[in-house]
Amino acid sequence: MRRRAAPAAIAALAAAALVGCASTGAGSGAGTGATAGTVSVFAAASLTDVLEELADRFEAERPGVSVVLSFGGSSGLAAQLTQGAPADVFAAASEDTMAVVADAGLLAGESVVVARNVLEIAVPPGNPAGVTGLADLARPELAIALCDESVPCGAVASRVLAAAGVQAVPDTLEQDVRAVLTKVELGEVDAGLVYRTDVLAAGGRAQGVPFPEAEEEPTDYPIAVLDRAADPELARAFARYVAEDGRSAFEEAGFAAP
Amino acid sequence: MPRRDLPGILWLPAAVAVLLLALPLVALITRVPWTRAGALLAAPESLSALLLSLGTALAATAAALVLGVPLAAVLASSDRWPTPARRLLRAAVTVPLVLPPVVGGIALLLLLGRQGLVGAPLQSLTGITVPFTTPAVVLAQTFVSMPFLVLAVEGALRGADPRYGIVAASLGASRWHAFRRVTLPLVAPGLVSGAVLCFTRALGEFGATITFAGSLPGVTRTLPVAAYLGLQTSPDSAIVLALLLLAVSVVVLVSLRDRWLRVGA
Numbered sequence: 001m002r003r004r005a006a007p008a009a010i011a012a013l014a015a016a017a018l019v020g021c022a023s024t025g026a027g028s029g030a031g032t033g034a035t036a037g038t039v040s041v042f043a044a045a046s047l048t049d050v051l052e053e054l055a056d057r058f059e060a061e062r063p064g065v066s067v068v069l070s071f072g073g074s075s076g077l078a079a080q081l082t083q084g085a086p087a088d089v090f091a092a093a094s095e096d097t098m099a100v101v102a103d104a105g106l107l108a109g110e111s112v113v114v115a116r117n118v119l120e121i122a123v124p125p126g127n128p129a130g131v132t133g134l135a136d137l138a139r140p141e142l143a144i145a146l147c148d149e150s151v152p153c154g155a156v157a158s159r160v161l162a163a164a165g166v167q168a169v170p171d172t173l174e175q176d177v178r179a180v181l182t183k184v185e186l187g188e189v190d191a192g193l194v195y196r197t198d199v200l201a202a203g204g205r206a207q208g209v210p211f212p213e214a215e216e217e218p219t220d221y222p223i224a225v226l227d228r229a230a231d232p233e234l235a236r237a238f239a240r241y242v243a244e245d246g247r248s249a250f251e252e253a254g255f256a257a258p
Numbered sequence: 259m260p261r262r263d264l265p266g267i268l269w270l271p272a273a274v275a276v277l278l279l280a281l282p283l284v285a286l287i288t289r290v291p292w293t294r295a296g297a298l299l300a301a302p303e304s305l306s307a308l309l310l311s312l313g314t315a316l317a318a319t320a321a322a323l324v325l326g327v328p329l330a331a332v333l334a335s336s337d338r339w340p341t342p343a344r345r346l347l348r349a350a351v352t353v354p355l356v357l358p359p360v361v362g363g364i365a366l367l368l369l370l371g372r373q374g375l376v377g378a379p380l381q382s383l384t385g386i387t388v389p390f391t392t393p394a395v396v397l398a399q400t401f402v403s404m405p406f407l408v409l410a411v412e413g414a415l416r417g418a419d420p421r422y423g424i425v426a427a428s429l430g431a432s433r434w435h436a437f438r439r440v441t442l443p444l445v446a447p448g449l450v451s452g453a454v455l456c457f458t459r460a461l462g463e464f465g466a467t468i469t470f471a472g473s474l475p476g477v478t479r480t481l482p483v484a485a486y487l488g489l490q491t492s493p494d495s496a497i498v499l500a501l502l503l504l505a506v507s508v509v510v511l512v513s514l515r516d517r518w519l520r521v522g523a
Contacts, residue, residue: 073490079489079490150491150492171472172472186373188371188372188390
């Protein structure tokens, strides 16, 4: 008897492992066939701190409700959503990225802009290279990190640089804004273009050098409910909560009002 | 032929395993936009990523051969060492195998970065900085792929008959001469399969590269990094780049298997 039980258990384990792989591979995993009290949110990495706080408050005000957050580069999240990843709410770091999801017919209603961000130059503590403005990014002797143009922060950076007529000489083009910030924090680059909120989030590990040209190209953060939301009522409630009651949290994190 | 009497229950998990390994690649191939594949591949970014990948992976394999074969020889003859020393040496070789490559990249950055243990004095003394350069890509790839070569060659050396070396020595060959002319040819199949494994692993290296060397077209953006970035905006080009990586790996494995690997098997 025992001899028969063991192989069957192995097969069952293998099957279970497969199912497990499938659900994590899809993206967020949790919140798929959600119970009535769960909202699954895909959000841009730069919204991490604010949305975690807002989700906690939302949950505290509604006992039994739970908010599951998945953060990442907006473009990557949008690609996952168009490939069928399960989520109820999407908050992107650019209108263009939201448009990708909207064009795929995945939104239930319109998106709403909840916050606005601007670029800032991040430098290591003490600003060892003496960076004072955008023009310094063209100094060939400095190590510079930018976002790749295929992600929103890189697209904004290239627009800002082009508008200012600055020919930046980057040493690396990173896949998301947090990766740029990390290179700055480690002191591996003299300067990187990130969002103002990222500099604030870095605390003392990086310093910000604001520059006036950034105000010309602000980044808007739209939020929207997806049409496949398991509980559309609750998803709408959370999106509304972020848009209306979240203002002070956004301001504290360095975002501007839309 | 005792192998025919496989317990039937093994077939199911084995079939699941094959599906798990093969289906993703089948899915990849079915999604390739064949009509546009040529144009996507001929794009300058794709070509520069391919050339950079081939060049750096070859350089990493060469570095692994020059450094790794002697290390394999030392490992293969380390049985009489004191246990702690032997274990430390083996850990140094095997830890990079099981380490997530991103962690390897961070470790390389902390060693050779501008603020790094060695990188900081290197920069102040010579003005040389390593991160974000093509040599940094080669370093990252060597760190990740050399252990594959070392373990393959060590295994071959342990399996080789030591009497050939002894006979060579009795005939007056120096230790170096005997190692070069007798031992190495004996383990050639292991050497080649180790080098192939090392090359394909270096070709696919992603985590350590993007962490330590960054990502700049033509300088540090290798095929896997380009494929990953492509996924953000243009999944079609990511799929084509992935297909290219798959094709190079398969061609290398198949062409060498017929010539060498079967000898070792």
